[in-house]
Amino acid sequence: MTPDLPPPxxxxxxxxxxxxxLFATDEPLSxxxxxxxxxxxxxxxxxRPLNADTILSCIAYMNREYEVQGRTFRIKPIAGGYQFAxxxxxxxxxxxxxxxxSKRKLSVSALESLAVIAYKQPVTKPEIEAIRGVNADYVLxxxxxxxxxxIVGRASTPGRPLLYGTTxxxxxxxxxxDLADLPKPREIDELMAExxxxxxxxxxxxxxxxxxxxxxxxxASGLHLVDGDE
Amino acid sequence: MTPDLPPPxxxxxxxxxxxxxLFATDEPLSxxxxxxxxxxxxxxxxxRPLNADTILSCIAYMNREYEVQGRTFRIKPIAGGYQFAxxxxxxxxxxxxxxxxSKRKLSVSALESLAVIAYKQPVTKPEIEAIRGVNADYVLxxxxxxxxxxIVGRASTPGRPLLYGTTxxxxxxxxxxDLADLPKPREIDELMAExxxxxxxxxxxxxxxxxxxxxxxxxASGLHLVDGDE
Amino acid sequence: xxxxxxxxxxxxxxxxxxxxRRDELDITNIPISRITQEFLEYLHLMASLDLEVAGEFIVMxxxxxxxxxxxxxxxxxxxxxxxxxxxxxIRRLIEYKRFKEMxxxxxxxxxxxxxxxxxxxxEGDTKTLVEEEDDGFLKDISLFNLIAAYKSALDxxxxxxxxxxxxxSVTVDEQMSFVMDFLRVHGPTTLLQLVAHMVxxxxxxxxxxxxLELTKNKAIALAVVDGxxxxxxxxxxxxxxxxxxxx
Numbered sequence: 224m225t226p227d228l229p230p231p232x233x234x235x236x237x238x239x240x241x242x243x244x245l246f247a248t249d250e251p252l253s254x255x256x257x258x259x260x261x262x263x264x265x266x267x268x269x270x271r272p273l274n275a276d277t278i279l280s281c282i283a284y285m286n287r288e289y290e291v292q293g294r295t296f297r298i299k300p301i302a303g304g305y306q307f308a309x310x311x312x313x314x315x316x317x318x319x320x321x322x323x324x325s326k327r328k329l330s331v332s333a334l335e336s337l338a339v340i341a342y343k344q345p346v347t348k349p350e351i352e353a354i355r356g357v358n359a360d361y362v363l364x365x366x367x368x369x370x371x372x373x374i375v376g377r378a379s380t381p382g383r384p385l386l387y388g389t390t391x392x393x394x395x396x397x398x399x400x401d402l403a404d405l406p407k408p409r410e411i412d413e414l415m416a417e418x419x420x421x422x423x424x425x426x427x428x429x430x431x432x433x434x435x436x437x438x439x440x441x442x443a444s445g446l447h448l449v450d451g452d453e
Numbered sequence: 454m455t456p457d458l459p460p461p462x463x464x465x466x467x468x469x470x471x472x473x474x475l476f477a478t479d480e481p482l483s484x485x486x487x488x489x490x491x492x493x494x495x496x497x498x499x500x501r502p503l504n505a506d507t508i509l510s511c512i513a514y515m516n517r518e519y520e521v522q523g524r525t526f527r528i529k530p531i532a533g534g535y536q537f538a539x540x541x542x543x544x545x546x547x548x549x550x551x552x553x554x555s556k557r558k559l560s561v562s563a564l565e566s567l568a569v570i571a572y573k574q575p576v577t578k579p580e581i582e583a584i585r586g587v588n589a590d591y592v593l594x595x596x597x598x599x600x601x602x603x604i605v606g607r608a609s610t611p612g613r614p615l616l617y618g619t620t621x622x623x624x625x626x627x628x629x630x631d632l633a634d635l636p637k638p639r640e641i642d643e644l645m646a647e648x649x650x651x652x653x654x655x656x657x658x659x660x661x662x663x664x665x666x667x668x669x670x671x672x673a674s675g676l677h678l679v680d681g682d683e
Numbered sequence: 684x685x686x687x688x689x690x691x692x693x694x695x696x697x698x699x700x701x702x703x704r705r706d707e708l709d710i711t712n713i714p715i716s717r718i719t720q721e722f723l724e725y726l727h728l729m730a731s732l733d734l735e736v737a738g739e740f741i742v743m744x745x746x747x748x749x750x751x752x753x754x755x756x757x758x759x760x761x762x763x764x765x766x767x768x769x770x771x772x773i774r775r776l777i778e779y780k781r782f783k784e785m786x787x788x789x790x791x792x793x794x795x796x797x798x799x800x801x802x803x804x805x806e807g808d809t810k811t812l813v814e815e816e817d818d819g820f821l822k823d824i825s826l827f828n829l830i831a832a833y834k835s836a837l838d839x840x841x842x843x844x845x846x847x848x849x850x851x852s853v854t855v856d857e858q859m860s861f862v863m864d865f866l867r868v869h870g871p872t873t874l875l876q877l878v879a880h881m882v883x884x885x886x887x888x889x890x891x892x893x894x895l896e897l898t899k900n901k902a903i904a905l906a907v908v909d910g911x912x913x914x915x916x917x918x919x920x921x922x923x924x925x926x927x928x929x930x
Contacts, residue, residue, distance in 0.1 A: 235523065243525040243543035247800035248550055251807075260549060292522050293465065295473040301807045308807030313473035318811040319490055320478055331832070338833030349888065354840050360891075361912045382889055383855065397826045404607045406615055411830050414594050477808045479801075529799070537802055544798025551800060559793060561786065562693050568785035584778055587694035587739050603825035620825065627789060628796030636788045644777050645711055 228291060232280045233270040237261065241281050251304025254278040336362040337371060341393065341405060345375050345386035363387065371396075458517060462510040463500040467491065471511050481534025481625070484508040532624035533631055559601075559626075566592045567601060567623070572638055575605045575616035593617065601626060695743030696779040698725060703776070710776055713769055715754055719747040746772065853886050858893035863902065863918070871917040 231238055244260055245252060252260075254275035261273060270277045282298050282305055289297055299308040309317060329337070332355070339354050340346055351359045366372035375388035389402070399405065406414070461468055474490055475482060482490075484505035491503060500507045512535055516527050529538040539547060559567070566589060569581050581589045596602035605618040624631065692698045702721050703710050726744055729736050753768035767773075865877060874894065878887045894916065897903045906915040 239523070239525045240543065240546050243539050243546055243800075244550055246526055246537075246802055247539055247543075247547045249803040251804070252550075260546070263546070263549065288522070292518070293469070295469050296476050299807050306804055306807045307476075307802065309473045309477050309809070311809035313470065313477075314809040314811040316470050316474055316490065316493075317477045317808050319493065320474060320482075321810045321812065334828060334832040335836040338829050339836050341829065342833055349884075355836055356840065364914075382853075382885065382892070384888065385892060385895070397829060398604075398606050399826070400606070404613075406604065406826070406830050410615060411834055413590055414597070414827075414830070415834055476802065477805060477810075479803065479805060539800045541795065541798035544800070547800045548798075558797070559790075561691075561790075564786040564789045564793075565693055565782060568782045568789055571789075572782070572785065583775075584782055585694055586696035586743070586775070586779065587737070597825075597827040598831075600825070600827075603827050604830075605826075626796070627792040628799060629792070636785065636792075638781050638785050641777055641781070644781060 228284075228287060231284050233277065234268065236268055237264065237270050238281055238285060240264070241278070242285060245298055245305060245307055248306070251301045251306040253304040256304070330362075330365075332357070333362045333365055337366055337389075337393075340366070340372055340387050341389050341402070342408075344388035344402075345378075346388070347378055347380075347384040347386055349384065351387070458514075458521060461514050463507065464498070466498060467494070467500050468511055468515060470494065471508070472515060475512075475528055475535055476537055478536060481531045481536040483534040486534070529628075530630045531628060532621045560592075562587075562592050563596060563601075566596060567619070570596075570602055570617055571619050571623070571632070571635060574618035575608075576618070577608055577610075577614040577616060579614065581617070693783075694737075695722075695740045696776060697783070698722065698740075699743070699776060700780055700783070710780070711773060713773065713776075715747065715751050715769060719744075719751050722747055853883075853889050855889055855893050855896060858886075858890045859897055862890065862893050862897055862916075866903065866916070866918045871915065873916060874914040877916065 240261065241257065244257065257278045258273055258275065261269060261278075270281075286297050288294075295313055296307050296309045298305050301308070335355060336351055336359055339351050343350065343354075348359050348363060351363070363372065367374075369392075370390055371393045372387055373390050374385050376386045377383040378386055394401065394404075470491065471487065474487065487508050488503055488505065491499060491508075500511075512528050518524075519527055525543055526537050526539050528535050531538070562585075565585055566581055569584050570576055573580060573584075578589050578593060581593070593602065597604075600620055600622040602617055602623065603620050604615050606616045607613045608616055619632070623629075629635065692701065699718060699722065700710075702708070702718055703713065706717075708714060708718075722744060726736050726740055729740075750768045750772060758765060862877065865872065869876075874891070877894070878890055881887050881890065894903065894905070894914075898905055901919055903916055904919050906917075
């Protein structure tokens, strides 16, 4: 059914390792980097010669395989290296994915403002800005667009500034029944403070490591009772 | 050359879109999300029926293809969705390449606390502490910082303590599809029975040792501890 | 005497389980004096190494001694079916042991999954963006992220916020007129253009309020300016003819 491919330029094992490396990397890999990584292969498994040309012919071979097998991705040269990429004709489908991805995260500053509003509500913009030290216009707008924050009234202070508060949507997202369910400042401090016990445990661990290093001996686990003075 | 595959369950075009989507996603996609994304296909191109089962049979079909074609990755169920992942046997190569925070091993105290939270969720901090017998502030904070655990609400008991539960990231970290995939903890009865059995084992061993000592002969069984004096 | 080699224990229960495992004791029938003795020796050792003994260990030592004493007391004949003084501790030990086992299972799951890698570099993929309405903005943001953000906001709060309160005679009504006048003169504008010449923050704030007020009154309409942090403003009510001519 599938047209036959010429024999691979190197062993299947090398092709497999290359494929896995290119699949899992978080940045394009240059032929130099790939050569280096393949050097971990045992002497007899290594491609001969092991150089950039070998790598390039492997990549070309794999791409032919993907084409013949009707795969929707190829290994592409990107930024001085090589990387898997889906074929451009699927861009419209990936666009839908990416849109969702880019919307996923609230920015740090939006999250901080949201937190301030949640805890201080009803709160005016100047109050939010006083705590965060920066202009809050943009984040407030974003949060309101996302229906996490809403205008809840006006302060009775001069100028009658608008008051902001969180929405039902906000409660729903964080699994809260009502605002009283928000962790209290005291609880937050508890969560954020390092337990003293941990400090001791770390000390103990360090001591232990030092001793082991000194004694230069290996040990399994737990309290070891050693027959001491004899 | 390659063994023949059965005919695909849907048109090649649908398989291609699915493959491209799964290849390009950085988050597991659920069958629901995939169904939704496929709904953008024109009416006549859409798989019929377009539901979770159709998606699942497509994924199974593609994984068979990858296997037959000797690919080093598969579509894997994870955290309620599907995502491409490398086969574990290539982990050793990728470990050299990737130094990810998320690949960092969890400490014993983190694993213990996670176990308690995973099985008892939603669970309060005092409950976790009661089971482990130690303060849980630090470990809870670490687990939350790594997004393995989150606050899921408040208990209705006096003082309304915060409730903790595991996250999607938790499932992803352990390669689980959902909480039902967690290994089952042993029943208390079984542990009790085993404890008693251990005593018998010990008695048996002592008996054994005594006999061996009497016979003055060496032994092979790993049960025996060498005591030095001859 | 024994020399004791120290390693890390997850807590007093972990230490007790260690003694039980090492000496192959029956967890359901703990020899309480022996265990108490070993436990105290361990604490003593920690103290002799100048390690501060964590509170949990001291509480456990007290519990053990209390159980020991209760074991020595003659049973009250009248109290029917008095529970073994060790029962609660045994329950806790078994419960803990159970989760400790699961922690080990988690450890091997983790180990197994550490060998699996996901694709992580997507820059090469060509994506064609599609307009859709958005949801899922808060996906993956937990309550913890929220409170961490709150704490961070408070921590970074400017140490001294100098509020110079000098009374500015600026009112919402005034600024509403100003906005309408501005629109009359310049035609459709944007918020930034509107406040461009203003120096006092309070004046800007009041102007923004005025804009919102006018929006509410349907005197003007607002729209997001694409790609910029600005808001477009256009009048909805009919303006003086000169405004139309000016653009």
